[in-house]
Amino acid sequence: MMKEIGFVDVQVSRPYDTFGEARGEKSARRFEVYGFTFMARKPG
């Protein structure tokens, strides 16, 4: 979606085990949910 809007130089970090050992861990594992850092630039 970011590229569709016009953002460029999109980068994505390594995954973070955001929900590990939390109460939501079971659901997170079921759908392979992880946190990520995203970065992009508006051209100009």
Place this chain on the structure above:
Amino acid sequence: MKMETLAVDPSALREEVKNKYRDVACNPHGEFHFHTGRPLTVRLGYDQAVVGPMPDVAVESFAGVANPFALRTLVPGETVVDAGSGGGFDAFVAAHQVGSEGRVVGIDMLPEMLEKSRSSARSMGLGHVEFREGILEEMPVEDGWADVLISNGVINLCADKKRVFDEIWRILRPGGRLQFGDIANGKPVPEAAIHNIDLWTA
């Protein structure tokens, strides 16, 4: 004009999110399905030399999902918007990085979070940080004001993501950067679950 069909009603989802995060603001040591506070900042790799000196109240309601500063540290003097600033933690980290010559504007829709973040900013003497009431789909920031937009675990809680990214585009200056933390799933979530608003914050 092409009309996108949203999975859930944006207003209804907003109310659900408010209920969940009001509890995070007022009862930060309660039981949630996600981590909060200082342990979460360690898990997400925040610089503890910056986090450590912050008062507990500035960190305890932090409920991010990644680290917006992991791929790029902010530059002194930059103007920054924190979309969905919650208790203010990421805005305070941003304030540290941009220094007193920079400016940070946090935006949140919850009065309880705004009260908390404003109080923390005052107690830390951060005169270059302010918090405004608003939603990500209509941010109270002028066109092209921001060098950088940060956010953490909030965009995934918005029903109309296209509208949010259009709004981010509007407030960023040409050449400005978007750096945010959010979640992504490797396996598809069943269609019925996507339309079940109760599960968006579960």
